[in-house]
Amino acid sequence: MFEFYELYQIFFPLYRRHREYFYDWCEIGSVYGAPADCIWGGGRVGEGNHDPQEVLALMQEYGISARLTFSNSLLRQEHLLDKKCNALCEVFAKKGQNGVIVHSDLLLEYLKINYPELYFVSSTTKVLTDFQLFMKEVNREDFLYAVPDFRLNKSFDKWKILSQSQKDKVEFLCNECCWFGCTDRKSCYETVSRKNLGEDCPEHHCAAPDAGSGYRFSKAMENPGFISIDDIKNVYLPMGFSNFKIEGRGLGSALILEFLLYYMTKPEYHIHIREKIYLDNMLDLF
Template identity: 75%
Template structure:
């Protein structure tokens, strides 16, 4: 499928949320590498504990022990990313003991450098000064929908990666004009199911930030067409912003882009498995991978 020899690096959801799934999947990926596309690798796995006030993007998921999570990724040499993308942090929140303890633990590393996904400028400056061992990722929760915004973010030296709003995924005329150093920093959100016409995306993320801070706030009511259906991978595939495996290989890799984010921390592990099958697994081996995971007696997919 990919004739250039270049690699796609996937950034996968559920560092804390889907530990049990990755505990089974990562050995398969290492021991049966022929089951999987040779043009892809795992760039990182991202997430945050459920009761983490610096957390953002999603709320209320992830209860796995941080030490167990770090040990698993250390074993497989995979970068861990803490999703600290809360957009509403104040100075007093920086003292939070749990978040600081997580930073101290993960900065020590898993054999590779770990990262932090961040929105708040206040938090970014704090982390840079106190935990310089991390690399930093500019969060998609910033909702960078204008290409000029993306260019300015890519020019910032403090970010190794920048995740633009999904509605810039197909801005090819502008994307192809980026210098290679900036192309290397772009991390596309591939499987977003949100309505491209949504005007409330930033407000939705702010509601999550408030929940993570423990504030009483009303639920965000999505007004998108078919919102009542929730996330459907089949619906995401129909979005004009969707990035599939064919496009990664035939368009994005030849254009010089290598990093692709898969969303899904708030979804069930069975659906995350479908993402792993679609994006990483050769069709002729998908049944073997699915069987190996479903038949694991310790894993309860939902």
């Protein structure tokens, strides 16, 4: 929300005015993120500092739920009184149906008491690769949604036995690029949590075979956990699942646009969206 505000400021009006450009089965349910220097932040080190009131106003104008990504896994009691994070929660709780993506149960209990207007999402940063452990998250009344680890995405024999109310709470992460065989994902997220807390900690060095190339959408598409457009239409929707999440914080506006084109836009209209956005000199894609 805060990092790509300028992109969404252009994209949302296109989505409203030219609905024919987009798949009719696809809706924007929410946009997520956290500003820089939020100690409750997790998943990625926060980027972007756009004014929260303007961000929230844009989301409300287009009827989109705003989710604060407060998935730091290492919070302690003293961190709960952070002024910046509390101020953000106060603003988001007062306007519309907004939520928080959360990892820490300590933070969850605090938010439930102090900001009951917000809804809560169980974060994929919990790295729950055991299906039964993930189902415990789904079955918790605290959460409106739960995001599984991407390595559970294709466990169709297990997903098909869920009740419809359980299916409605599952939100699949579609385009993860992380190595499918990674065993360090949890420690990677913990390093991010320490950085957001301002702790002096060593860098996490990814052990993936091609870690040096960084995120590549083409590489994500080859991941065994990748969820394609065809998968959504022909597998997940017929099974009764309807919530899908696109990752992309820290990757840059140009790549976010490619995700929006792939997942939301009919191929014959990709060039129309690109032209309208690239020719708008308000947006710097580089």
